[in-house]
Amino acid sequence: MQRYFLTHAVAPTIGTTFTVSGPDVKHWVKVMRAQPGDQAEFVTSAQQVLVATLVSTDGQQAVAKVVAVTTPAVELPLPVTIACGLSKGDKPEQIVQRGTELGAAAFVFFDSQWAVAKWAPAKRARKLERLAKIAHGAAEQSHRTVIPTVTYQDNLAALLAHTPYDQGIVAWEESAKQGESSQLVQTLKRMTAPQRLLAVFGPEGGLTAAEVAQLTTADFVPVGLGPRIMRAETAPLYLLSNVSFWCELIAR
Amino acid sequence: MQRYFLTHAVAPTIGTTFTVSGPDVKHWVKVMRAQPGDQAEFVTSAQQVLVATLVSTDGQQAVAKVVAVTTPAVELPLPVTIACGLSKGDKPEQIVQRGTELGAAAFVFFDSQWAVAKWAPAKRARKLERLAKIAHGAAEQSHRTVIPTVTYQDNLAALLAHTPYDQGIVAWEESAKQGESSQLVQTLKRMTAPQRLLAVFGPEGGLTAAEVAQLTTADFVPVGLGPRIMRAETAPLYLLSNVSFWCELIAR
Numbered sequence: 001m002q003r004y005f006l007t008h009a010v011a012p013t014i015g016t017t018f019t020v021s022g023p024d025v026k027h028w029v030k031v032m033r034a035q036p037g038d039q040a041e042f043v044t045s046a047q048q049v050l051v052a053t054l055v056s057t058d059g060q061q062a063v064a065k066v067v068a069v070t071t072p073a074v075e076l077p078l079p080v081t082i083a084c085g086l087s088k089g090d091k092p093e094q095i096v097q098r099g100t101e102l103g104a105a106a107f108v109f110f111d112s113q114w115a116v117a118k119w120a121p122a123k124r125a126r127k128l129e130r131l132a133k134i135a136h137g138a139a140e141q142s143h144r145t146v147i148p149t150v151t152y153q154d155n156l157a158a159l160l161a162h163t164p165y166d167q168g169i170v171a172w173e174e175s176a177k178q179g180e181s182s183q184l185v186q187t188l189k190r191m192t193a194p195q196r197l198l199a200v201f202g203p204e205g206g207l208t209a210a211e212v213a214q215l216t217t218a219d220f221v222p223v224g225l226g227p228r229i230m231r232a233e234t235a236p237l238y239l240l241s242n243v244s245f246w247c248e249l250i251a252r
Numbered sequence: 253m254q255r256y257f258l259t260h261a262v263a264p265t266i267g268t269t270f271t272v273s274g275p276d277v278k279h280w281v282k283v284m285r286a287q288p289g290d291q292a293e294f295v296t297s298a299q300q301v302l303v304a305t306l307v308s309t310d311g312q313q314a315v316a317k318v319v320a321v322t323t324p325a326v327e328l329p330l331p332v333t334i335a336c337g338l339s340k341g342d343k344p345e346q347i348v349q350r351g352t353e354l355g356a357a358a359f360v361f362f363d364s365q366w367a368v369a370k371w372a373p374a375k376r377a378r379k380l381e382r383l384a385k386i387a388h389g390a391a392e393q394s395h396r397t398v399i400p401t402v403t404y405q406d407n408l409a410a411l412l413a414h415t416p417y418d419q420g421i422v423a424w425e426e427s428a429k430q431g432e433s434s435q436l437v438q439t440l441k442r443m444t445a446p447q448r449l450l451a452v453f454g455p456e457g458g459l460t461a462a463e464v465a466q467l468t469t470a471d472f473v474p475v476g477l478g479p480r481i482m483r484a485e486t487a488p489l490y491l492l493s494n495v496s497f498w499c500e501l502i503a504r
Contacts, residue, residue: 074479101482102490142480181501226496227326228394230353234489238354241493242501244478249433249494 001051002032003041003140005147012048012069017055020062029057039067047071047145075146077193077247079105082236083159085112085203086119091233096131100138100148102240105196107131108163110153114205124152156200156211160218165198167191168220171235172212173202180224184239187221188246199239204232253303254284255293255392257399264300264321269307272314281309291319299323299397327398329445329499331357334488335411337364337455338371343485348383352390352400354492357448359383360415362405366457376404408452408463412470417450419443420472423487424464425454432476436491439473440498451491456484 004027010018020028020042028034034054042050042064048071052064082104084095096107109131111118119127131150139147153159169187191197200207200215207215216222225238256279262270272280272294280286286306294302294316300323304316334356336347348359361383363370371379383402391399405411421439443449452459452467459467468474477490 072479098486098489101480101486103478103480142482144480184497185501224501226355226500227324228353228355228396228496230394234350234353237350237486237489238493238496241490242497244480244490245436245494245497248478249437249476 001039001041002028003043003049003143004028005043005136005140006045010042010044010050010066012044012046012050012066014066014069016066017063018042018052018066020064021060025057025060025062028054029059029062034062040064043145047075049145072143072145074144076103076105076243078188078191078243079194079196080240080243081106081108081163081165081196081198082240083108083110083163083198083200084232084236085110085201085207086115086117087203087232088117092127092131093134094233095236096134096148096150097138098237099240100135100144101142102237103144103244104148104236104240105146106149106151107135108151108153108159110159111155112203113208113211115203116205117203119152128152156214159200163198164196166195168198168200168215168218169223170200170207170212170215170220171202171225171239172222173206173229175222176224176227176229178224179227180222181226183221184223184225184242187223188243193247197243199236201232201235253291253293254280255295255301255395256280257295257388257392258297258302262294262296262302262318264296264298264302264318266318266321268318269315270294270304270318272316273312277309277312277314280306281311281314286314292316295397299327301397324395324397326396328355328357328495330440330443330495331446331448332492332495333358333360333415333417333448333450334492335360335362335415335450335452336484336488337362337453337459338367338369339455339484340369344379344383345386346485347488348386348400348402349390350489351492352387352396353394354489355396355496356400356488356492357398358401358403359387360403360405360411362411363407364455365460365463367455368457369455371404380404408466411452415450416448418447420450420452420467420470421475422452422459422464422467422472423454423477423491424474425458425481427474428476428479428481430476431479432474433478435473436475436477436494439475440495445499449495451488453484453487
């Protein structure tokens with residue numbers, strides 16, 4: 001069933017009618033060609049999912065009526081923020097799209113010492129807007145109940161100052177090279193829901209030793225992510241898959 | 253260090269000299285601009301890694317000398333074959349590229365009942381050649397010691413008849429919808445290295461109930477891959493990440 005995120009408050013009770021407008025009505029009525037009686041899902045800001053029936057529409061707005069209310073557990077019990085050094089081309093788009101499917105709570109892109117890409121100040125807002133749109137679409141498609149946020153920070157210090165987290169990890173190639181393979185598991189073992197994990201990844205060129213030191217000083221744990229070398233946009237997906245496996249498949 | 257796969261036998265002993273030719277010499281000498289004394293890694297068919305020094309080159313061929321031999325454990329202890337229904341656009345390329353980084357041993361694309369894409373017989377060989385090239389490049393980049401194979405099968409029955417495996421699983425959306433979350437873990441618990449896992453994924457539209465029945469009759473286990481809906485090209489990456497986490501991070 002098609003899913004949309006509500007931008008205004010709707011009472012989560014059966015029989016409530018509400019108005020759908022903007023891009024969602026356009027998509028539901030024009031793209032999906034919904035007819036009166038057809039259903040879609042609408043997610044409230046409290047992560048409830050309202051199944052609603054189309055009552056009537058004039059093409060600009062639609063009236064829908066709630067017929068069922070559920071609170072599905074589709075969010076990672078340990079919310080994960082993915083922080084990535086700026087990488088080239090469409091890698092940020094790929095990280096946001098797939099990372100949203102894999103359950104990330106938030107994305108932060110930060111300028112790092114070996115970043116090969118730069119986000120000029122004039123272009124930053126537009127880039128973030130585009131990434132937010134990708135997160136929104138992927139959250140609808142993957143049936144999330146939260147749209148991940150996407151933000152930018154000027155450097156690692158700003159990232160640490162402005163990102164809330166309970167436990168930090170840094171994916172460091174040198175850890176992997178030395179055969180380190182237990183720190184990620186140990187870290188996940190120590191965490192309990194709903195503690196927040198902040199996972200920092202370098203750009204293509206990696207993080208500098210100084211940046212890694214800055215992170216370990218802030219109690220970030222350097223973790224190896226297996227023996228193969230992953231590209232900048234693949235490592236966050238590996239991590240998110242692992243957190244899901246740990247919390248959602250093993251722990252149940 | 254740059255890595256290449258040897259196409260001919262080279263004795264894995266320090267001091268052995270051998271010839272590099274074809275695309276590898278072009279890449280090493282022309283693209284990477286290797287000078288005599290520079291080093292690269294060459295992988296033998298027995299998964300040994302020879303560190304070799306460039307002795308001399310005329311641009312067409314190069315003579316290299318082995319200075320170190322290692323046998324790194326970079327392959328998944330449980331070899332995984334990823335079998336996917338034909339999906340649209342560049343999804344097969346993405347599955348092969350990222351799946352190789354994440355350790356897949358082989359890829360099989362098969363025509364399934366709800367496949368939206370078709371590989372016309374006349375184009376099949378060229379498609380497979382292109383995917384094999386992507387697997388080769390990704391294996392070099394991710395420092396694998398095996399290049400995954402890429403093959404095509406006409407349907408599910410042909411896939412089952414021609415693919416060697418010890419345990420089969422099928423990612424089935426209905427399993428996930430019913431909240432099934434333990435079968436993947438149970439299956440991995442039952443397996444011991446070097447047993448081979450064959451993981452079957454549908455195309456965008458999924459597998460039909462008849463196809464899933466065909467697989468369960470052949471003792472494939474339907475597995476849920478977490479509560480979120482993943483696109484056709486993301487689910488295999490989730491599975492491979494999980495197998496790595498299980499075998500390479502948890503088990504050590």
